Amino acid sequence: MDWLAANWRTVLDLGLSHLYLAGVPLLVGLALSLPLGWAAKRWRGSYPAVVTSTGLLYTIPSLALFVIMPLVLGTKILDPVNVVVAMTIYTVALLARTVADGLLSVPDHVEQAATAMGYRGLRRLFGVELPLAVPVIAAGLRVAAVSNVSIVSIASVVGVSQLGNLLVDGYRRIIWGELLTGIVATMLLALVLDLVIVAVSRGLTPWRAAAGARS
Amino acid sequence: MIRFDGVTKQFPDGTVAVDDLSLTAPTGKITVLVGPSGCGKTTSLRMVNRMIEPTRGSISLDGQDTGRMDQAELRRGIGYVIQHAGLFPHRTVLDNIGTVPRLLGWDRTKTRDRSRELLERVGLDPHLGDRYPAQLSGGQQQRVGVARALAADPPVMLMDEPFSAVDPIVRDQLQDEFLRLQDELGKTIVFVTHDIDEAIKLGDQVAVLRVGGVLAQVAEPSYLLAHPADDFVADFVGRDRGYRALQFQATPRLPLRSERTVVLGERPDSDAGWLLVVDDDRHPLGWVEPRRIGGRAVEDADLHRGGTVARADGTLRGALDAALSSPARRGVVVDDSGALVGTVLAHEVLSAIEDTDRPERDEDDPVHGGAVAVAADEA
Ligand SMILES: Nc1ncnc2c1ncn2[C@@H]1O[C@H](COP(=O)(O)OP(=O)(O)OP(=O)(O)O)[C@@H](O)[C@H]1O
Ligand SMILES: [Mg+2]
Numbered sequence: 001m002d003w004l005a006a007n008w009r010t011v012l013d014l015g016l017s018h019l020y021l022a023g024v025p026l027l028v029g030l031a032l033s034l035p036l037g038w039a040a041k042r043w044r045g046s047y048p049a050v051v052t053s054t055g056l057l058y059t060i061p062s063l064a065l066f067v068i069m070p071l072v073l074g075t076k077i078l079d080p081v082n083v084v085v086a087m088t089i090y091t092v093a094l095l096a097r098t099v100a101d102g103l104l105s106v107p108d109h110v111e112q113a114a115t116a117m118g119y120r121g122l123r124r125l126f127g128v129e130l131p132l133a134v135p136v137i138a139a140g141l142r143v144a145a146v147s148n149v150s151i152v153s154i155a156s157v158v159g160v161s162q163l164g165n166l167l168v169d170g171y172r173r174i175i176w177g178e179l180l181t182g183i184v185a186t187m188l189l190a191l192v193l194d195l196v197i198v199a200v201s202r203g204l205t206p207w208r209a210a211a212g213a214r215s
Numbered sequence: 216m217i218r219f220d221g222v223t224k225q226f227p228d229g230t231v232a233v234d235d236l237s238l239t240a241p242t243g244k245i246t247v248l249v250g251p252s253g254c255g256k257t258t259s260l261r262m263v264n265r266m267i268e269p270t271r272g273s274i275s276l277d278g279q280d281t282g283r284m285d286q287a288e289l290r291r292g293i294g295y296v297i298q299h300a301g302l303f304p305h306r307t308v309l310d311n312i313g314t315v316p317r318l319l320g321w322d323r324t325k326t327r328d329r330s331r332e333l334l335e336r337v338g339l340d341p342h343l344g345d346r347y348p349a350q351l352s353g354g355q356q357q358r359v360g361v362a363r364a365l366a367a368d369p370p371v372m373l374m375d376e377p378f379s380a381v382d383p384i385v386r387d388q389l390q391d392e393f394l395r396l397q398d399e400l401g402k403t404i405v406f407v408t409h410d411i412d413e414a415i416k417l418g419d420q421v422a423v424l425r426v427g428g429v430l431a432q433v434a435e436p437s438y439l440l441a442h443p444a445d446d447f448v449a450d451f452v453g454r455d456r457g458y459r460a461l462q463f464q465a466t467p468r469l470p471l472r473s474e475r476t477v478v479l480g481e482r483p484d485s486d487a488g489w490l491l492v493v494d495d496d497r498h499p500l501g502w503v504e505p506r507r508i509g510g511r512a513v514e515d516a517d518l519h520r521g522g523t524v525a526r527a528d529g530t531l532r533g534a535l536d537a538a539l540s541s542p543a544r545r546g547v548v549v550d551d552s553g554a555l556v557g558t559v560l561a562h563e564v565l566s567a568i569e570d571t572d573r574p575e576r577d578e579d580d581p582v583h584g585g586a587v588a589v590a591a592d593e594a
Contacts, residue, residue, distance in 0.1 A: 107304075109298070109299060109301040110301060110304065112266070113295075113301035115290070116264060116290060116295035116297060116301075116373075117290065117291070117314050117315050117363075118286075118287040118289075118290035118291035123318070128303060128305075131305045206347075207306075207347040207348075207349065210346070210347045211347060211349030211350065
């Protein structure tokens with residue numbers, strides 16, 4: 001507690017950059033996963049290829065990915081962009097499949113009704129399919145959010161600051177208060193992101209609550 | 216007018232769902248496709264708006280080949296009621312109804328006004344408009360499905376078993392409302408069902424398909440019941456087809472007898488047999504046996520309500536049923552205001568039946584012989 005009282009400004013700064021490094025890739029990754037997932041649904045034959053190849057990305061060790069990034073992107077070694085891009089790759093690895101499954105979860109009779117009414121293209125995607133895929137996509141997004149928050153900690157090793165710094169520094173200098181703060185703050189951040197996703201998902205799907213409340 | 220011209224659909228796995236179908240659905244009429252499960256009804260319907268493309272043959276709408284039209288535009292111009300309503304679960308009832316108008320580019324206000332109007336039209340309470348489909352009963356959902364198909368006022372409607380997912384009483388109600396609506400709107404409708412009774416009740420023309428997607432017969436209901444083209448059709452239209460055919464035969468002038476009546480709340484002036492109870496406007500309420508109530512005034516609870524009531528300008532089926540269902544064996548006949556005009560006995564209805572003509576059989580074309588004639592300027 002004493003340690004936290006003395007260092008709360010630092011913790012706040014690190015927390016914000018942690019949120020940035022985990023959150024921005026979450027949004028960018030979701031945006032990239034939409035066309036991938038849509039394609040996997042549209043051309044059913046491509047589904048295994050899309051899901052497997054994106055899924056494989058998740059098996060690349062994070063440290064390796066952080067280290068390769070500057071070589072691939074031509075960025076400086078300490079540039080946070082390296083981490084953002086790497087985390088985006090992990091997010092896509094988790095979400096491409098989720099989006100495809102979400103779009104495929106739209107009931108057949110609803111798809112047929114959409115076709116019969118004359119829906120096509122983007123209007124169909126954004127007007128009918130995506131709204132109904134929200135529950136499945138949100139579930140995948142929650143997993144990705146927790147995964148991102150936890151993986152980002154490792155970026156301390158390549159010199160990009162965030163809450164992981166507290167763990168590394170606390171461990172090296174055996175400062176229990178710092179270690180504990182690092183762990184709790186990371187968990188809190190994951191929890192907050194999770195709650196935000198749940199709230200947004202609820203807000204986007206008022207019909208689900210209405211269906212549940214049917215008397 | 217929708218015209219199927221030698222239409223065949225073979226799916227990639229080799230299944231022939233529809234086989235060389237030639238059929239005309241006349242403008243402003245209801246054409247019902249009926250047949251056992253898997254006989255290609257849905258496939259035939261979906262080829263009209265090109266949700267399924269024919270393998271061979273062509274389908275034309277008012278003389279225009281649908282194969283040359285833009286798919287989405289074709290569909291927006293055709294109302295489609297999908298089986299089990301198929302409503303969008305994430306949209307309110309009003310938004311569901313307004314789907315096609317929005318796709319056609321109507322503005323929000325106009326769409327909303329139109330949706331409200333249709334909600335009422337199909338007999339739904341306006342306050343249901345802001346609910347989600349999951350908050351409606353099956354029957355209400357089906358009505359919304361019909362309203363949604365009508366929203367942009369398309370001249371053509373395709374309906375795939377729209378009333379199948381509800382109990383028989385609600386179904387009967389929906390059918391009656393549908394017929395009333397069609398009387399006002401006069402759409403060109405292709406209606407799919409597997410229920411021959413529904414087909415006969417709703418169709419101006421009924422097309423019976425057999426498994427393999429072959430057209431067994433297309434004819435007006437009365438013709439179908441009188442002259443099934445083959446054993447399959449005869450079997451399919453059912454055993455009591457002779458009786459059911461009576462519902463298409465207008466009642467000729469029946470020898471009506473006058474009936475002794477008593478007004479509800481008054482004392483019967485005789486105690487013989489059955490006495491017909493009426494209200495102040497001479498609308499029949501039911502039968503009563505005076506000797507059972509021992510000379511006191513007739514009360515509501517005394518009424519025997521088992522008998523059906525036939526309209527003088529109704530069908531022979533109605534007249535016969537009134538006679539058969541009456542506890543007095545005298546069938547009650549009313550005028551179009553519902554007031555009593557007299558009663559009729561079963562044997563009198565039967566002799567009237569013997570005097571009526573059945574539709575003439577077309578010996579040259581057993582399959583298409585009884586179909587609805589297409590107006591000359593359309594053919
Ligand atoms: N996409 C498809 N691929 C292969 N076969 C199909 C396909 N769709 C339908 N069929 C087959 O075509 C035949 C006709 O199907 P269709 O759905 O038109 O029947 P239906 O008359 O509407 O039946 P039901 O009363 O059960 O709805 C069936 O044997 C069905 O299995
Ligand atoms: Mg079907």
